[in-house]
Amino acid sequence: MSEQVAVSIRRLSKSFDGTEVLRDVDLEVNSGEVVTILGSSGSGKSTLLRCINWLEVPDRGSIHIGGIRIGIDEASGRSMSMRELAKVRARTGMVFQSLNLWPHLSVLHNVTESPIHVLGKSRREAEELAMELLEKVGMAHKKDSYPYTLSGGQKQRVAIARALAMQPQVMLFDEPTSALDPELVGEVLTVIKDLSAEGYTMVIVTHEMDFARAVSDQVVFLDKGIIIERAVPETFFTRPATERVQRFLERQN
Amino acid sequence: MTNWEIIWEARGLFLQGFLNTLVIFALSTAAAFLIGCGVLYLLEGSRPRLRVPLRIYIDVMRMLPFLILAYLLYYGLPTFGIRLDAWWAGVGALAAYHGAYFAEILRGSRVSLPPGQVEAAYAHGFTTSRMFLRLILPQLVMQSRPLLGNQLVIALKDTAFLVIITVNELTWAANSVSATYFIPTEAFVVVIGCYWLVSIVMEVAIKQAGRFGTKRGFDNV
Numbered sequence: 001m002s003e004q005v006a007v008s009i010r011r012l013s014k015s016f017d018g019t020e021v022l023r024d025v026d027l028e029v030n031s032g033e034v035v036t037i038l039g040s041s042g043s044g045k046s047t048l049l050r051c052i053n054w055l056e057v058p059d060r061g062s063i064h065i066g067g068i069r070i071g072i073d074e075a076s077g078r079s080m081s082m083r084e085l086a087k088v089r090a091r092t093g094m095v096f097q098s099l100n101l102w103p104h105l106s107v108l109h110n111v112t113e114s115p116i117h118v119l120g121k122s123r124r125e126a127e128e129l130a131m132e133l134l135e136k137v138g139m140a141h142k143k144d145s146y147p148y149t150l151s152g153g154q155k156q157r158v159a160i161a162r163a164l165a166m167q168p169q170v171m172l173f174d175e176p177t178s179a180l181d182p183e184l185v186g187e188v189l190t191v192i193k194d195l196s197a198e199g200y201t202m203v204i205v206t207h208e209m210d211f212a213r214a215v216s217d218q219v220v221f222l223d224k225g226i227i228i229e230r231a232v233p234e235t236f237f238t239r240p241a242t243e244r245v246q247r248f249l250e251r252q253n
Numbered sequence: 254m255t256n257w258e259i260i261w262e263a264r265g266l267f268l269q270g271f272l273n274t275l276v277i278f279a280l281s282t283a284a285a286f287l288i289g290c291g292v293l294y295l296l297e298g299s300r301p302r303l304r305v306p307l308r309i310y311i312d313v314m315r316m317l318p319f320l321i322l323a324y325l326l327y328y329g330l331p332t333f334g335i336r337l338d339a340w341w342a343g344v345g346a347l348a349a350y351h352g353a354y355f356a357e358i359l360r361g362s363r364v365s366l367p368p369g370q371v372e373a374a375y376a377h378g379f380t381t382s383r384m385f386l387r388l389i390l391p392q393l394v395m396q397s398r399p400l401l402g403n404q405l406v407i408a409l410k411d412t413a414f415l416v417i418i419t420v421n422e423l424t425w426a427a428n429s430v431s432a433t434y435f436i437p438t439e440a441f442v443v444v445i446g447c448y449w450l451v452s453i454v455m456e457v458a459i460k461q462a463g464r465f466g467t468k469r470g471f472d473n474v
Binding site for chain 2: 053055082083086087089090092093094096098099100101102103104113114117118119146148159162163166172
């Protein structure tokens, strides 16, 4: 496997209570690439994303993060222990629809918490990095505030800084703007766009079509747990190959 | 000699009882808090086999009057060849009893914690134990501090039951002064004053903790 592949998903399948949510999904994300996963609700796109860092445990298939298998110990074939799993998870960063900041920690400490207590960085080092990242997402002026004082958009920008602080090989975004007021969506999308320009590897589940078109290197369309179309955004949005995607895009406008 | 002069003469006895009550209270509630946190952690992890025994422990403690538990530990255990002295039987009974209540209080606020925070912790590479200590427990303690404070007051008052199993704490001191000189009113007024004092100190401490919690938005959640 080449060093260039950040995430490699092979024949991934997952069911919930007998309902198949993902079937034989293959997906490769190269370093520096932005892949957007589109699809209607219930198409399995969030499940796919959550399988990448093992928040959902797939039934079959494999996922490698930067060449390292997640969830299953490759040598022995058994499930990873919590400690081993945590180590591989630390190579990914995730931003959630429901924001999920830790409310008892200040903005700065939300961002330094994992680098210090998971990666074992010194407080000084972690704080320097955190301030740099908070600067990047435009939240440095709020470093001593507590989450409850922030707007949804501000919280999400802090959550992005928090995930970046793990210096992950891939950033996973699970509908990062779906829970936000419409006027707060823009500030979050702008931050994500900036990150893509800086060459971060990202996998994004979103309903924002214009954003997906602007930011993606590759668009993947999931329907009933199967990837039915993958293309560069220009092709995807102007000349979709399947009727299913045509209908989907028509409904968006 | 007036009744109050007799009380003053017996001040050494009261003081010793009061100190003993404070030590028993501090030791047993600290142990109870650790038991509560420990039980909660065991309920947190993926240990289904422990779930049932822990539930039984909590339910038994909640069903039992404290006095009966103290009796059982002091008078009952020797039947099984375990003989604790009164002081340790008392501390043990308080810790076991209020530990179950602390566990139940913390569990209550654990249930209302948004699950997303736990997912965020896992996604950032936390293990269950580290997540529990760093991210869950501090929130639960801050959120449930009024209930925890209330439980502390109840625990303080339960220390008085230990007079029944011959622990020479504050109530025992009053009892013995009152029995020797037959001045129950004055003796118990002193005792009430002492319990009140400790309760007030705790109340102030919890208010201070509340201010800390408010600053961090825990009253807005």
